[in-house]
Amino acid sequence: MGTNTSLKRSLGLWAIVALGLGYMTPTVVFDTFGIVSKQTGGLVPLAYVVGLIVMLFTAISYGKMVKVFPSAGSAYTYTRETMGPRLGFLVGWASLLDYLLLPLVNAVIIRLYMESLFPDTSAWIWVLIYVAFVTVINAISMKSTSGVNVILVVFTLVLMAAFVVLGSIQLYKGMGTGTLLTIQPLFQANMHITAVLTGATVVCFSFIGFDAITMYTEEAKDINIMPKAIAFTVLIGGAVFFVGAYFAQTLFPDVSVFNVVDDTLPEIALYVGGVVFQLIFLSGAFAATIASGLASHSSVSRLLFVMGRNGVLPKRLFGYVHPKFRTPFFNVIFVGIVSLLAMGPSLELISAVINFGALIAFTFVNLSVIAYFVFKKKQYQTPKQVFSYIVMPTLGAAFTGVLWAHLHADAFIGGIVWVIIGVIYMFIMYKVFKKDITDLGVDEADQIMG
Numbered sequence: 001m002g003t004n005t006s007l008k009r010s011l012g013l014w015a016i017v018a019l020g021l022g023y024m025t026p027t028v029v030f031d032t033f034g035i036v037s038k039q040t041g042g043l044v045p046l047a048y049v050v051g052l053i054v055m056l057f058t059a060i061s062y063g064k065m066v067k068v069f070p071s072a073g074s075a076y077t078y079t080r081e082t083m084g085p086r087l088g089f090l091v092g093w094a095s096l097l098d099y100l101l102l103p104l105v106n107a108v109i110i111r112l113y114m115e116s117l118f119p120d121t122s123a124w125i126w127v128l129i130y131v132a133f134v135t136v137i138n139a140i141s142m143k144s145t146s147g148v149n150v151i152l153v154v155f156t157l158v159l160m161a162a163f164v165v166l167g168s169i170q171l172y173k174g175m176g177t178g179t180l181l182t183i184q185p186l187f188q189a190n191m192h193i194t195a196v197l198t199g200a201t202v203v204c205f206s207f208i209g210f211d212a213i214t215m216y217t218e219e220a221k222d223i224n225i226m227p228k229a230i231a232f233t234v235l236i237g238g239a240v241f242f243v244g245a246y247f248a249q250t251l252f253p254d255v256s257v258f259n260v261v262d263d264t265l266p267e268i269a270l271y272v273g274g275v276v277f278q279l280i281f282l283s284g285a286f287a288a289t290i291a292s293g294l295a296s297h298s299s300v301s302r303l304l305f306v307m308g309r310n311g312v313l314p315k316r317l318f319g320y321v322h323p324k325f326r327t328p329f330f331n332v333i334f335v336g337i338v339s340l341l342a343m344g345p346s347l348e349l350i351s352a353v354i355n356f357g358a359l360i361a362f363t364f365v366n367l368s369v370i371a372y373f374v375f376k377k378k379q380y381q382t383p384k385q386v387f388s389y390i391v392m393p394t395l396g397a398a399f400t401g402v403l404w405a406h407l408h409a410d411a412f413i414g415g416i417v418w419v420i421i422g423v424i425y426m427f428i429m430y431k432v433f434k435k436d437i438t439d440l441g442v443d444e445a446d447q448i449m450g
Contacts, residue, residue: 356415
């Protein structure tokens with residue numbers, strides 16, 4: 001069924017960075033601003049600084065591992081190859097939860113936007129149209145996906161720049177703190193570190209995307225650009241989030257002005273620029289969500305592809321590459337079908353569980369650096385090697401562990417249930433189908449693309 005057909009190398013550095021930024025959804029900083037501001041006591045920018053520091057350590061580890069294992073698969077591949085296939089499967093299974101639910105969440109956000117604009121129209125229509133659009137683009141061509149994504153990301157960043165300009169004018173007029181230069185959003189005498197860390201677990205969700213671009217390694221024109229793409233995605237995304245959060249916090253020192261704290265983006269735009277800017281800004285948020293939907297849909301399709309190619313999932317279905325489009329066609333369709341669940345009720349629990357899978361992936365990517373370079377390659381002879389391969393990834397794993405300790409209880413419950421399902425699946429493969437996870441290898445020849 002064409003399982004030997006390879007993915008097409010068509011993505012340059014900035015196309016991959018744009019996919020990462022699109023995945024991260026820059027405008028999400030305004031959607032979650034009210035929630036994080038309430039949790040941290042008005043220190044949203046500080047929460048983003050903490051989140052960025054954690055992500056930078058992990059991004060460096062991703063950069064190291066993507067050069068060693070230049071194939072799609074991300075945390076799943078790295079853990080599998082350095083710490084064993086069984087553990088690799090469970091890490092891949094946990095991160096699959098993160099990747100598989102993000103396209104669905106984007107579909108829910110689009111549904112909510114459209115419901116607010118057209119309350120008399122059935123919600124399922126908007127979900128169907130959106131999912132069909134994203135699925136078709138992803139199924140036809142990765143180049144088409146990246147092209148549309150670049151346009152949407154640029155549009156979103158332009159609107160965020162407009163927000164900064166209008167926000168500066170409002171600050172000059174006396175709104176909020178009445179000044180642009182203030183340390184109030186970063187430090188307060190009565191601040192609580194625990195509250196900031198709790199807020200950082202929420203904003204950690206915003207950074208999910210820099211790791212997902214490792215899924216495009218097999219479609220990069222040159223694999224050597226991947227570490228740069230990862231670093232640029234984290235730094236640019238972190239800068240955008242910080243600037244947005246800083247201006248929002250100086251304009252709105254507390255949440256008392258908002259009628260709806262759970263999603264403050266519409267009201268922030270209204271108070272800063274009026275009704276016209278609110279409509280334009282909402283269109284930017286809409287574009288950002290579609291960009292995230294395109295990127296998240298394509299990345300989970302490629303994770304499923306790698307797991308299918310390895311035989312961990314049924315190979316004839318999940319390991320299939322369309323001979324004409326050179327995309328994991330059936331996986332794209334499968335993710336589209338899952339995304340149709342967005343027609344249902346609120347998905348608050350699913351949104352919380354996403355961070356469970358993400359932090360597992362981040363932790364094990366850091367640990368895989370130690371497992372590979374220290375235990376396999378014995379590269380701990382010089383101070384530079386010790387710092388690079390022991391100190392840095394250990395700090396990265398420790399930081400993600402701290403965020404883990406501050407996750408919402410529902411995230412633990414939902415995540416543990418998903419992991420248990422993965423263990424049962426692994427047991428059934430071994431006992432029923434007589435196929436041990438350790439017997440499932442990666443055919444490196446299949447990873448060479450034309």
